[in-house]
Structure formats: structure tokens, C-alpha cells
Amino acid sequence: MRKVELKGITKSYDGKQDVLKAIDVTVEPGEFFVLVGPSGCGKSTMLRMIAGLESITSGELALDGKRANALTPSERDLSMVFQNYALYPHLSVEQNITFGLHVKKVSKREQKERCKEVCGMLGLTDYMKRKPRELSGGQRQRVALARAVVTQAPLCLMDEPLSNLDAKLRAKMRSEIRQLQRKLGLTMIYVTHDQTEAMTMADRMMILSDGDVQQIGRPLDVYNNPANTFVASFIGSPPMNLIDAEMKDSVLVADGHWMTPVTAAMKQKIGSGRVTLGVRPEHISLAKDSEPGFLVQVANVEVLGTETLVTFDFGEATQWIAKWPGQSSVQPGEQIRICVDDRHLALFSAEKGERIVCEAAPVKKVSL
Amino acid sequence: MTTMQHEFTADRQVERKRAWSNWATGMLFLLPSLLLFGVFLFYPMVRTVYLSLFLTDSQGVPIVFVGWENFLNLFQSTSFQISAKATALFVLYTVPAGIVLATALAILANQKLRGIGLFRTMFSATMGMSVAASSVIWMFLFNPSIGLFNRILAALNISGVQWLLDPQYALLSVSIATIWMNTGFAFLILLGGLQNIDQSLYESARIAGVSESCKLRKITLPMLSPTLFFVTTVSLINAFQTFGQIDLLTKGGPMESTNVIVYSIYKDAFINYNVGSASAQAVLLFVTVLVVTVLQFKIGERKVHYQ
Known part of the structure; x- marks a missing residue:
């Protein structure tokens, strides 16, 4: 569990135009927080800034109350699932899952044990020796999830993890991810452009448009009381x-x-x-x-x-x-x-x- | 019943006619390249094999069929053995060093920095230079009295080296020049391979916190392996066939120390007019390159990770 605070976070690539404009939000420990908005609204940029993959132009990012602006991605103790899964094609499922664990001083034996446990949890036990290309889209997505879970990081970031799956599988994975998050008590920040995912998964969500926060709130509150016409026309299908x-x-x-x-x-x-x-x-x-x-x-x-x-x-x-x-x-x-x-x-x-x-x-x- | 059978045969006839016309159209498209390959590749190849089995006059006209004699003579000749050794050493000097150098440069030039385009252009510039022009540059660099290398040595109080005239150094010197000439091509291809690697793999590694050397070993090199394999194959074949810089820098000398096989073929065919022996050497070179390439595919490709 981990608390994430953003105070006046701004991002600009060219120093003139702000891609994100003074974002203020606090993600509570154990919360499933969804960032939702149309493509190009800055939601992925915001997630990458929390991960440390993009620099913060101005404002403060605090993890558990401590300033984290200058920390490297690995020092922030978080895991991330990428849209294209970012699996290593030349490594087996098992190697993919345990990749980088040695940095955290996890012994070889514990790596094996953790990997086994996570694979069991996600139904990957039979595929541990396979290469990613021998897996279906849904299985690859599970490997990406497993890789995030195995680190036991208290904060998990997801960047449109379901957008490469077909509609049926997406609905299934939605529920699986939500259950996993509850079971492990993770703080989750989840980026999506799909309002259905936001509505069904979020504890709270933030609607972004053109780098501006449109509304932050619980799904039903947002649905019943949209703050403006953008939210009204974006949320709900x-x-x-x-x-x-x-x-x-x-x-x-x-x-x-x-x-x-x-x-x-x-x-x-x-x-x-x-x-x-x-x-x-x-x-x-x-x-x-x-x-x-x-x-x-x-x-x-x-x-x-x-x-x-x-x-x-x-x-x-x-x-x-x-x-x-x-x-x-x-x-x-x-x-x-x-x-x-x-x-x-x-x-x-x-x-x-x-x-x-x-x-x-x-x-x-x-x-x- | 009979009408049905009749219709059936009529259908078959139409199908056959269409298949034939498809084949003819396809052949028409293939014709230009078949013609070119035939005249400039297939015919010379067959002719070479044919000539390697004959004694010829100075015009290259076959006179007496001698079977394997040309080959047997070659295997017994010290000159050919020196030539084979020089070729093997030349390949050994140029290919691994060239690829390591090009890979290192490509990894350096793959950074996102201001003005990196300038370096990329510089590193790949040798691709746009002819062998002749490059050889002239290196001839000056190697020059014992006014060349840059000996001047550097002199500045360090080391006595100068006869780069291209000393049998001990000549092959090495030509190899160094060759590595420089080939770097541009290998660099460009490898840089392309590096830029094809999905950035999110590195981002994921950054979040895991793995070191730069681990990223290089566990991500960059495996992901680059198909490109490395291609560059290695092409470089090997090229190295076996080197001719231009040898002719311009050393003419096979001194004391045959740089007399690589293609140069030896050239000398036998066009200076000694011994076309039969030259053809036999060409056949041997062809077989060697073929075997090396096949071996490379059999052994090397196992280590290649295609996506």
C-alpha cells in the first residue's frame, strides 16, 4: 500500500506549451485509481512521470509523504504494466517474470518460489518454459501482470493494459485485475481511454482532457453529476x-x-x-x-x-x-x-x- | 450424365489454359533478372567449373582435359598454401574486429543527444567512399616517411614501421584499412537494428533497476542478434572476396604475405595466363564461402532470437 500525492504537477516538453497543467491529486493507499481521457490528453505522460520515466517540469510528487521528484524509477519501488506488455521475446515466461529480481537482492531460490506462486495465481503454471511468441494475447497480458506482481512493489502502474485484447477477454481481465488488486492490497494507478473500464474498475477516477483535470470522483458520482459537458459526453455509453x-x-x-x-x-x-x-x-x-x-x-x-x-x-x-x-x-x-x-x-x-x-x-x- | 462429364472436361480445359497463361505471365516478369543472372552469373560459374578441369592456352581456351590435376597441383603448391593462410588470417583480423567496432559505434550513436546526427553521418561516411579513394588515403597514412602513423611513433620516440613493406605487418595494415572501410556499412545496418528495439523493454528494465551492462547483455545484444547475424554473414563473404585494397596497397606482396585468394586468382588468370589454375582456385573459394555460410546458418542461427 502506498500513498501517491501530486502537487501542482506540470509537464512541458518545449518549455512553452504545457502538456499537463498543474495537476493536484492524492491517491490513497490501497485505492484503485483510474486516469481516463481521450488519446493525447496527457494521461500516459502523467503515469510515466509517476513512474519516473519522464521528468517532472514543475510541482511535487510525493510517495508516502516523501518527495520523490528526483528518484530513479527503481528507487520508487513500483511496478508497471505496459500497453504492449514489454515482454522480452528471447526469454521464457519464467525468465521474463523473474527478470531484474536479482537487483532487489532476491535469492535464486526465492525467485523460483515467488515465480511459481504468481504463476499459480494467474494460471500460467503450464506455460513457464514457453517463449512469449508461443502465447496468446491474453496469456501474454497475464505474464505482464505476473511480472508486476512478483516484485511485491506496493504501487502498481498500468498503461492501457487491456487495449490489445478482444472485447470478451477484456471484460474477463477487467475483473481479474480488480480481484488481484484487492487480494494483494495494491495501490493501483490505471490509465485507460475506455470509459467502461474506468466505470467498472475504479474506486475513484480522474477525467483528463488536453492536460486539464475535468473531474475527480467516484464513478457513480461522476456519472450522476458530471462537472461539465466534456465529462457528460465522455462518461457513459x-x-x-x-x-x-x-x-x-x-x-x-x-x-x-x-x-x-x-x-x-x-x-x-x-x-x-x-x-x-x-x-x-x-x-x-x-x-x-x-x-x-x-x-x-x-x-x-x-x-x-x-x-x-x-x-x-x-x-x-x-x-x-x-x-x-x-x-x-x-x-x-x-x-x-x-x-x-x-x-x-x-x-x-x-x-x-x-x-x-x-x-x-x-x-x-x-x-x- | 454425359453432358455433365462434357461440362467437366470443358472446365478442366479452361482451368489448364488459365494456369498456363499465369505461368507465362510470371515467367515474363522473371525474364529480365533471369537473363542478367544467366549472362553474368550462371554462365560464368558453369564456365569456371568447366575450365578448372582443363589445361588452357594463354587466351584461356581449354586445350587438354586434365581432371582434378589443377586441384591436386594447388594443394601441393606452397604459394597456394600461403595464399589460403593469408585469406584465413585476413578474415580473422577484419570480421570480428569490424563487427565489434561497428556495434560499439552503433550503440554510442543510438543515444538521444543533440547533434547525434553529425556522429551518425560521420560513422557511416565510409560507406559512401570507393575502395580506391579509401586506399589512397590509407596509402598516405601508412607512408613510411610522411605518413601519420610513423610520425606519431616518431613523436613517441619509437622507430618507424614499414607498414606495407614489411611482411610481418603488411597483412595487418591492409586489415586495419579494410576494417575502416567496412565499418560504415555494418554501423548503418546495426544502428537500424538498434532503433528497431522496442523502447518499452528498456523502460521496463529501468523500473526493475537493472544495470547498464545487464541491459546490454540481456536486452540489447539478444534483440540485436538477427541484425548481427546478417552483418556477420555479409562481412564474412565480403572478407573472403576482398580485392581492391590489396591491389592498390600491396599488390599481394611483400613476399606474398597479402596474396589473398582473390588476388591470387587475378594474378594467375590475368598475369600468368594460367586460367585453369585460377578457375580451380575460384571453385575452391566458392566452396569455402558456401561451407562457411552454411555452417554459420546451422550453428550461429541457433543463437539468434527472431521476434
């Missing part, structure tokens, strides 16, 4: 539906004809002017006869067995997606009447995209 809306009198008007009334408190917060309105797909439903709703045209339907994704045209250039439980019989081209659960409406400022928090906004149903 399918993402949150967004549309520009305008305050007119005491109603919000989106796309000229869809209106939703707001309370006085909300109105005061919004002021006059434009906002972005967000709705999660699961909060859009087919309107019952008695409910107010509005007509839309269905553009596409994806039936997934347990749920149905309905894409419909909303306004001139926007398409929204609704997610309904079960197997819907709606057909593309059909006109349907939908209704939005306005208890879950999210409002964002139009300029910066930041969320406008409106505590408990009991507004009446959406009207046409």
Missing part, C-alpha cells in the same frame, strides 16, 4: 444527450419548439441567455397517453437483448439516443412520442460548458 437551449420568460426553449419550465431558483442561477441541456439516454422514455410528450422521428434502432437503443432526430442537426429496457418494437422512420424525465435534466453554461448546479429542481413535466 451511449453518452449524455446535449442540446443548446435558451431562456425565454420562465421556460427553457431548445431547438425553437421544445420547452421545459424552470423554477425561480433555477432561473436565477441561469440568468438570461443560453445554456446547454443534457439528458442521459435512460431518462428518455416513450410517453404514455396521459403524459405530455413530443413527437420525434426514429432514425435507427439497436436491439441489444436486454435493452434497446433508439436514435432519433432532434432538431435540425442533432441526433439523440434513448435507452429503453427490454426489446422494443419501434421501427426506423416511425414517429414516436417521447417524454423526458426532468428530474434528471442537467444544465451546463453555454460558454464554458460547466455544470450549473440546481439543488432539487422539482419542475413539472416537459410540455410540448
Whole structure:
């Protein structure tokens, strides 16, 4: 277990443009912390700075409360799993796993024992004499994991470890890694661009975009209360539906004809002017006869067995997606009447995209 | 039934016709290289083997079939034995030292430093130089009175060496020049091999904290082994076939000490007009290179780690 603190960490390669801008975060001991963001957002750079593979331009990195900026990677006592696994093709699985253990003064006998134990844990016992090229993708990934675990380092860093696996194996390894981390009580910092991995694995996660922290929090908090439009559209699959809306009198008007009334408190917060309105797909439903709703045209339907994704045209250039439980019989081209659960409406400022928090906004149903 | 059989044979005919036209097209593409290889490689090879079994006149026209006599004469001739020994020594001097030097330079030039491009260009520059030009440079360096080497020795109060004129030093001197000439090529190929090694392997080693020498032994050299193998094979074949610098620097002398086999072939064929013996030597050289290369593939390749 290990505590990792980043205080105002900044990275710049050319001295002019910051790739990472003043990152402040504390990863608690034993925590599974996920860094998530689109490619090029700086998440891998941040991980490599923690590992000591990249220098820190400014700010402080502390491990267990001690400044670690100038420590070499090996002095930081951590393990790392690389995206391409970084296995040595000329060494056997066993040699790969025990590679470098002699530096930590582990005796030959203990190396063997540790390797055996880890291989047993990860189901690699039958493959210890094989070369990496004789293994499947999933097995290679396990060897990379084993190599991290065998060092018994209290902090493990993972750089997109699952992105080279197929979808089915990825789901399996997700759960395996999480179980392993819990069992060994590791502090884990895990980089991914896949929001599903972030949602399913993280104790807490950090969403990065263009080197800026967008939000830090527990997965459900982030999902339910996205801090801005970027997080709203990045986390969740399918993402949150967004549309520009305008305050007119005491109603919000989106796309000229869809209106939703707001309370006085909300109105005061919004002021006059434009906002972005967000709705999660699961909060859009087919309107019952008695409910107010509005007509839309269905553009596409994806039936997934347990749920149905309905894409419909909303306004001139926007398409929204609704997610309904079960197997819907709606057909593309059909006109349907939908209704939005306005208890879950999210409002964002139009300029910066930041969320406008409106505590408990009991507004009446959406009207046409 | 009969119509079906009829249709079947018709299908077969169409297939056969297509296969033939595919073959003809393929051959058409091969024709230019087959023609070139045929005229400049296959025919001379066959002709060499043929001539090695004959006594010839001064024009190289075969006169009497003598069987293995040319070969038997060679094995009994001291001159050929000296030549074979010189060749073996030359290969031994140039190949290992050249490869070690090129590898060391490549590892040095593989650093990420400002201005490293300048060093890379310098180290590979000999590749762009002709054997003739390089030989002239080295001739000046080796010159007993005005050459750089003897001047250095003089500055150190050591008496000068007759680099190219002393039978004791001549082969070594030519070897040194040859190592210099071949370094550029080997360096460039090895640098390419080094740059192909996945950086994350080194990063992983850094996290494990292994030493630089351990990284070199356990990562760099094994990962470079396919490239090293290729460079070794090519260098060996090249070393056996060296001619230019010998002709320009020593002409096989002094006292035949640098009379490597290709130079000996040249002398026999074009100075002594003994084409039969020259052909026999060429055949022996061919067989030697073949055996060495096959052995290298059989033994050396076991130590190569392809990814």
C-alpha cells in the first residue's frame, strides 16, 4: 500500500506549451485509481512521470509523504504494466517474470518460489518454459501482470493494459485485475481511454482532457453529476444527450419548439441567455397517453437483448439516443412520442460548458 | 450424365489454359533478372567449373582435359598454401574486429543527444567512399616517411614501421584499412537494428533497476542478434572476396604475405595466363564461402532470437 500525492504537477516538453497543467491529486493507499481521457490528453505522460520515466517540469510528487521528484524509477519501488506488455521475446515466461529480481537482492531460490506462486495465481503454471511468441494475447497480458506482481512493489502502474485484447477477454481481465488488486492490497494507478473500464474498475477516477483535470470522483458520482459537458459526453455509453437551449420568460426553449419550465431558483442561477441541456439516454422514455410528450422521428434502432437503443432526430442537426429496457418494437422512420424525465435534466453554461448546479429542481413535466 | 462429364472436361480445359497463361505471365516478369543472372552469373560459374578441369592456352581456351590435376597441383603448391593462410588470417583480423567496432559505434550513436546526427553521418561516411579513394588515403597514412602513423611513433620516440613493406605487418595494415572501410556499412545496418528495439523493454528494465551492462547483455545484444547475424554473414563473404585494397596497397606482396585468394586468382588468370589454375582456385573459394555460410546458418542461427 502506498500513498501517491501530486502537487501542482506540470509537464512541458518545449518549455512553452504545457502538456499537463498543474495537476493536484492524492491517491490513497490501497485505492484503485483510474486516469481516463481521450488519446493525447496527457494521461500516459502523467503515469510515466509517476513512474519516473519522464521528468517532472514543475510541482511535487510525493510517495508516502516523501518527495520523490528526483528518484530513479527503481528507487520508487513500483511496478508497471505496459500497453504492449514489454515482454522480452528471447526469454521464457519464467525468465521474463523473474527478470531484474536479482537487483532487489532476491535469492535464486526465492525467485523460483515467488515465480511459481504468481504463476499459480494467474494460471500460467503450464506455460513457464514457453517463449512469449508461443502465447496468446491474453496469456501474454497475464505474464505482464505476473511480472508486476512478483516484485511485491506496493504501487502498481498500468498503461492501457487491456487495449490489445478482444472485447470478451477484456471484460474477463477487467475483473481479474480488480480481484488481484484487492487480494494483494495494491495501490493501483490505471490509465485507460475506455470509459467502461474506468466505470467498472475504479474506486475513484480522474477525467483528463488536453492536460486539464475535468473531474475527480467516484464513478457513480461522476456519472450522476458530471462537472461539465466534456465529462457528460465522455462518461457513459451511449453518452449524455446535449442540446443548446435558451431562456425565454420562465421556460427553457431548445431547438425553437421544445420547452421545459424552470423554477425561480433555477432561473436565477441561469440568468438570461443560453445554456446547454443534457439528458442521459435512460431518462428518455416513450410517453404514455396521459403524459405530455413530443413527437420525434426514429432514425435507427439497436436491439441489444436486454435493452434497446433508439436514435432519433432532434432538431435540425442533432441526433439523440434513448435507452429503453427490454426489446422494443419501434421501427426506423416511425414517429414516436417521447417524454423526458426532468428530474434528471442537467444544465451546463453555454460558454464554458460547466455544470450549473440546481439543488432539487422539482419542475413539472416537459410540455410540448 | 454425359453432358455433365462434357461440362467437366470443358472446365478442366479452361482451368489448364488459365494456369498456363499465369505461368507465362510470371515467367515474363522473371525474364529480365533471369537473363542478367544467366549472362553474368550462371554462365560464368558453369564456365569456371568447366575450365578448372582443363589445361588452357594463354587466351584461356581449354586445350587438354586434365581432371582434378589443377586441384591436386594447388594443394601441393606452397604459394597456394600461403595464399589460403593469408585469406584465413585476413578474415580473422577484419570480421570480428569490424563487427565489434561497428556495434560499439552503433550503440554510442543510438543515444538521444543533440547533434547525434553529425556522429551518425560521420560513422557511416565510409560507406559512401570507393575502395580506391579509401586506399589512397590509407596509402598516405601508412607512408613510411610522411605518413601519420610513423610520425606519431616518431613523436613517441619509437622507430618507424614499414607498414606495407614489411611482411610481418603488411597483412595487418591492409586489415586495419579494410576494417575502416567496412565499418560504415555494418554501423548503418546495426544502428537500424538498434532503433528497431522496442523502447518499452528498456523502460521496463529501468523500473526493475537493472544495470547498464545487464541491459546490454540481456536486452540489447539478444534483440540485436538477427541484425548481427546478417552483418556477420555479409562481412564474412565480403572478407573472403576482398580485392581492391590489396591491389592498390600491396599488390599481394611483400613476399606474398597479402596474396589473398582473390588476388591470387587475378594474378594467375590475368598475369600468368594460367586460367585453369585460377578457375580451380575460384571453385575452391566458392566452396569455402558456401561451407562457411552454411555452417554459420546451422550453428550461429541457433543463437539468434527472431521476434
